[in-house]
Amino acid sequence: MNYSTLYKNTLLNDILPFWEEYSIDWEHGGYFTCLNTQGQVYDTDKFIWLQARQAWTFSMLYNNVEKNPKWLDIAKNGIDFLKRFAMDSEGQFYFSVTQTGKPLVKAYNIFSDCFAAMAFSQFAIATNDESLKTLAKTVYYNILNRINNPKGIYEKQTDIRPLIGFSLPMILSNLVLELEGILLDDEIEKTIDFSINQVMNVFLDESSGLIFENVMPDGSHHDSFNGRLLNPGHGIEAMWFMIDIGVRRKDQVLIQKATDTILTILDYSWDKKYGGIFYFMDVKGHPPQQLEWDQKLWWVHLETLVALAKSYEHTQSKMVLSWYNKVHDYTWQHFSDPENGEWFGYLNRRGEVLLPLKGGKWKGCFHVPRAMYQCWKSFENIEAKKLKI
């Protein structure tokens, strides 16, 4: 089976049926995401990141793969839940709510808002719902307004060491393309310019070729736990956002620089002993604070496959292809679960299943189906070009 067929079939015949069968809470709205190996619900709390991401996934597939009314119903079940229960009185999004929508953890985290904006936008495109487009735009501008103080009153850091984080500029570079057709073109281009500069100039370190998770506002480094931190999966995921932008802008230099960065990060963070990509590293080789540093996470590996597939599609680099095949073998061997469906999320350093779950507080219906879709489409193009695989 060629890769495009593998990804397409897995998406349509394995991943989506799993979430369709086990995750929908038709009674109270939204989705269950805490699903064990077999798909049984083991916790009913609803984490807004994952509610929004699943609504986004089904909306996006409806828009791009097939006008399947079941997918639209599933997306609507999440969108309605989000609109009704996810926002506090200031229009900021909770981190989590109960099964019936009562707020549990307050809006300390701006990423709930980012994923809500993505979900609203895709669903508004699917349904041509003008008021939802307006809501998506409102949420987007709320995010921009909070960008310099995303944690608000929950910020525990003082101003003494004003490190800035990579997550927000990274996610903006993807979010803004999701709002195409909803935002004005000028706004989109302005945010793209901002993101490229932040990602490729401020956070990407010229000399090492690595992306730092936290830097000083001028891009300089700080010799502290947060300042030394690398999150290889984050860096690599951001590079496929950059490739998407490079394709949009026909900017081959950006695509090449993103490719170089993917390869540098992979070389640095690949576990030479047991295989797989480390979750966190300290750039000076000191012990990181994160006790989970050596674990192998599903999203890190799937985002890497997407990044390598896109890179290969647009550069035809042999080195990229060689890495693709290496990461492909590790990832499909260790994370997938053909017996029960969907993929495991968390492996220990040796690649053994650490948590027997298909979904939880942070893993939902998002990285797996998105990567399946992205790789399917990239390999369709790669195969159409008759590139060596």
Next chain:
Amino acid sequence: MNYSTLYKNTLLNDILPFWEEYSIDWEHGGYFTCLNTQGQVYDTDKFIWLQARQAWTFSMLYNNVEKNPKWLDIAKNGIDFLKRFAMDSEGQFYFSVTQTGKPLVKAYNIFSDCFAAMAFSQFAIATNDESLKTLAKTVYYNILNRINNPKGIYEKQTDIRPLIGFSLPMILSNLVLELEGILLDDEIEKTIDFSINQVMNVFLDESSGLIFENVMPDGSHHDSFNGRLLNPGHGIEAMWFMIDIGVRRKDQVLIQKATDTILTILDYSWDKKYGGIFYFMDVKGHPPQQLEWDQKLWWVHLETLVALAKSYEHTQSKMVLSWYNKVHDYTWQHFSDPENGEWFGYLNRRGEVLLPLKGGKWKGCFHVPRAMYQCWKSFENIEAKKLKI
């Protein structure tokens, strides 16, 4: 070598020399706690929990082992740093400061205050410093005032699910004994009564014999990630605080109940496959949120040795002795590092070193020397009674 001598020698000839040699920041005050395998400083930030705990350790040893002026100097170096740099304008203690004492992470965490009160009290006793006794008392009452809302404005949970945490009642039962001679006897007895009730009635579950990390205020359980969470090391550590209280009150029933609880938790949380005690568990066997759940931590094992030694001293139970020897073998084999001194803190499930450090953000000069001292004293009594070992 008998156990009392092993613990005494390790404390005096291995553990203390390591911290004396590598950790003291004579220039800026306080201590370095981020020390690699060999004792080299790899990060200079100062975490207030650990600053206070190290000042406490050297003060406590000065008070109880030997009037060693070097120990008093080392303690003073931390106490002066704490007094000068650790308190914010409301008298609450920061979580961390820079090497030179500039605030980094605000007072979101009441445990900084708990350890500061312990340190001030022990040092005040060592030096008979009346104003420091008053400060220790002030900090203690500040803690009591915050007990129903310990995170203050940083609390992200809503009131929908009012779970209460085990840490605070647990630590109070130890802290209050540390303030003997500073607080009035009535205050001490009142807080002991409160702690015993919280620990042994509210958090200890009668039917399973396990201690829950979070319960509803009436002690009932909640079927959610936090409500299902077990932290075996916490439960076992609290049991030796209860045994100390039982000894003080000549309450053999309390000592026996604490002993039963230690054995129940150990039986539940011992890793039958690789040995050692799990860090976190879910009482229903679901995947916990904590990715580090299966790791083996130094403090969990050392506190267990203290608990078992004290329990054996006061119950002479064969089952306790058998568990003591089992945990002793695992702990001394896996955590200690006779080649470089001090103990490793973090092992993976298989008992291999996960982080090559002797100190970090959470590990300082506290659990190892305190456990060495406590086990030394317990085994002196056990050996004096000529009990079987």
